[in-house]
Amino acid sequence: MAVPLNLGEFEQLILLAILRLGDNAYGVTIRAELADRAGRTVAPGALYTALERLETKSLITSRMSDPTPQRGGRAKRHVTVTATGVEALTRALHAYERLLDGLNLVRGAHA
């Protein structure tokens, strides 16, 4: 049986952003989504190396789109979360849920 993959916080945020963006997930939109929803300003270099790492772990797949003029005739690299990625993300979020159970951190007081 394969050893379950553990995800870091940054990897979880990226996977969630990709899931939210659906078919429109590529470098620029993922960074914008992370800034809008998570308040995280991510450097492009950090994002691209993280995406490469996630793809190596088979947590995401990518495909090249057609070139567009506003990008100087360059194609976009769209990414999609794989079933393995969803499974790893779900496991990480369940771990958070179990740890948060009984705590009331969102309202600022411990139950």
Added chain:
Amino acid sequence: MRDNAVERLFSLFTSSDRAVAIAGDLAEEREQRGSIWFWLHVVRVTFALWRSAATEAPLRVVALGLAGLAFLSAPAFGGVAAVFLVPRWTDSPGGWIALPFFWWSGALWTGASLVALSPRRGMAACAMLAVAGEALLIGLAGPAVWRDPGNGDFVLFCTTGLIAAVPLLTGAAVARRRLLACAVLPREQHR
């Protein structure tokens, strides 16, 4: 016509299609954020890709760096021998022409050889070797040159050594470009 320089730079450390996509993303944001942001992030992304290529398999990169040192040792000795050990050439212009010839051609060959040995990590290893070599040379020889700038032989040795990083990286870059252009590698090995 689009400028390919940025994606060529990125493709030294990642696959060619990733390099195109990253360059396109930066170009897309350039309209909003300006040229300074664009070029700053070209440098930062290049550094991040190099660091990623090096740290994914650090032992392999260090082993390649050591192999590079071994490759460089023969031409390095050849250059020193040309200046000091061949009596006819001692203190002659021939010796001083031979020194950069041996060192720079050796560096060029070493760069190309490391990429041929490991298409995925060779470029990262060359960059590591170049940075470490420059830092060592500046750190060890810099103070001596500062104290005695009149020692022409020593200054020439140090300058030739410092410039050797350029042919080292050029050899690696040319070999990498040739591999990508010939599509000899399967897609994943381009990284």
